[in-house]
Amino acid sequence: MKKIVLSPNPYRDRGLALTNAAKAMLEADGFAVVVSPAFVDVPADSPMQPLLRAGAGAELIVTLGGDGTMLHVARQVLTLGVPMIGVNIGTKGFMAEIEPENLHLLRRAAAGEYRRSERMMLSVALTREGSDILSDHALNDAVVKSDVNCVDLTVASDGKDIARFSGDGVICATPTGSTAYSMSAGGPIIEPEAQDIVVTPICAHSMSARSFVLSPGRFITITPKHRDSRRVFLSVDGSAPVQLRPGDEVHVRRSSNTLVLADMGGESFYEAALGKLAKL
Numbered sequence: 001m002k003k004i005v006l007s008p009n010p011y012r013d014r015g016l017a018l019t020n021a022a023k024a025m026l027e028a029d030g031f032a033v034v035v036s037p038a039f040v041d042v043p044a045d046s047p048m049q050p051l052l053r054a055g056a057g058a059e060l061i062v063t064l065g066g067d068g069t070m071l072h073v074a075r076q077v078l079t080l081g082v083p084m085i086g087v088n089i090g091t092k093g094f095m096a097e098i099e100p101e102n103l104h105l106l107r108r109a110a111a112g113e114y115r116r117s118e119r120m121m122l123s124v125a126l127t128r129e130g131s132d133i134l135s136d137h138a139l140n141d142a143v144v145k146s147d148v149n150c151v152d153l154t155v156a157s158d159g160k161d162i163a164r165f166s167g168d169g170v171i172c173a174t175p176t177g178s179t180a181y182s183m184s185a186g187g188p189i190i191e192p193e194a195q196d197i198v199v200t201p202i203c204a205h206s207m208s209a210r211s212f213v214l215s216p217g218r219f220i221t222i223t224p225k226h227r228d229s230r231r232v233f234l235s236v237d238g239s240a241p242v243q244l245r246p247g248d249e250v251h252v253r254r255s256s257n258t259l260v261l262a263d264m265g266g267e268s269f270y271e272a273a274l275g276k277l278a279k280l
Contacts, residue, residue: 002031002032002059002110003031003032003033003057003059004033004034004058005033005035005051005054005061005062005082006034006035006062007036007037007038007061007063008035008037008038008065009037009039009066009089010038010040010240011039011065012065012066012089012090013064013065013089016035018064018089018103021103022064022087025047025103025104025107026107027111029110031110034048034058035047036048036049036050036053036054036055038051038065038073039069040067049058052080054148058080058082060083060085060262061073061077061082061085063084063086063087063096064087064089065087066088066096066114066255067086067090067094067095067096067180069096070084070095070096071095071139075137078137078257079257083114083260084259084260084261084262085097085098085106085109085114085261085264086273087103087106088100092247094180095137095176095261097263098264104183104185105264108123108264109262109264114264115262115265116260116278117192117193117260117261118193118258118260119139119192119258119259119260120174120175120176120195120196121137121257121259122141122174122252122255123136123252123253123254123257124137124142124172124250124252125252126234126244126248126250126251127248127249127250128247129247134242137257138237139237139238140173140174140176140237141171141181141182141236141237141261142172142236142237142250142252143168143169143172143202143235144169144170144222144224145202146169146232146243147167147230147232148230149228149229151169151224151225151226151230152164152224152225152227153165153166153170153201154223155170155198155199155222156221157212157219157220158218158225159219159221160239163208163212165201165209166204166206167201167203167205169201169202170201171185171200171201172197172199173187173198173199173218174198175190175191175192175195175198176192177198179192183200185202186211187211188211188213190213191269195216195253196215197215197254198211198212199214219251219252219253220251220253221253222252223249224244224248226244226245226246230242
């Protein structure tokens with residue numbers, strides 16, 4: 001019996017009403033359905049399962065929430081290689097393509113009737129005194145940002161400077177993440193299946209500091225200059241920020257990992273993007 005994992009955001013799907021409807025529908029089609037909620041711990045006496053255990057051997061992971069829920073779940077199941085699809089109970093839903101009124105599309109997705117949409121990811125490393133003290137992977141972006149005041153930043157590609165500026169920070173985004181924070185900072189929209197790295201300054205105090213779209217083979221180094229008592233942080237896909245020390249470097253490159261999304265062939269990326277942006 002094929003296993004399907006439902007990973008709802010309980011703060012979006014109140015009372016798990018949509019999750020239970022999806023579970024009943026898929027079980028009626030003969031699938032084994034496991035519920036593994038995001039953002040909360042699963043009690044030991046619960047019939048639900050922690051996500052990593054639930055995802056092992058699954059055919060599909062379904063998130064029920066917004067794009068943030070998909071990011072959270074994708075980071076946890078990165079090593080499993082299980083295709084994902086999202087039911088959008090959020091606001092924008094650039095990644096979560098199924099709207100609640102089209103929940104029936106999950107029946108086709110569970111049966112494997114979808115196109116595999118491979119999404120590039122970024123490998124992010126924080127280097128301190130010559131050693132990597134943090135390694136992570138981003139589906140959307142890695143952000144180096146000050147807490148309140150401006151910070152001086154140098155951004156280099158393969159050892160050659162591409163930007164030196166003072167501002168609020170800088171974003172390194174994937175094509176998938178180009179419609180997230182990078183876009184709000186003035187960065188370009190990139191087709192989600194493209195293979196590019198987008199570097200976007202945040203509120204730069206320089207007219208020459210612009211977004212760059214780099215080829216996927218580039219190795220990016222971000223070096224903040226600490227002034228006074230100003231603090232600088234690194235956050236990967238919106239995770240808890242890590243404070244940087246003087247001399248720290250953030251290295252970003254294409255990850256060897258990719259995320260596979262189940263594409264149900266609805267609206268084109270252009271139609272979906274223009275429609276959602278028109279509502280902002």
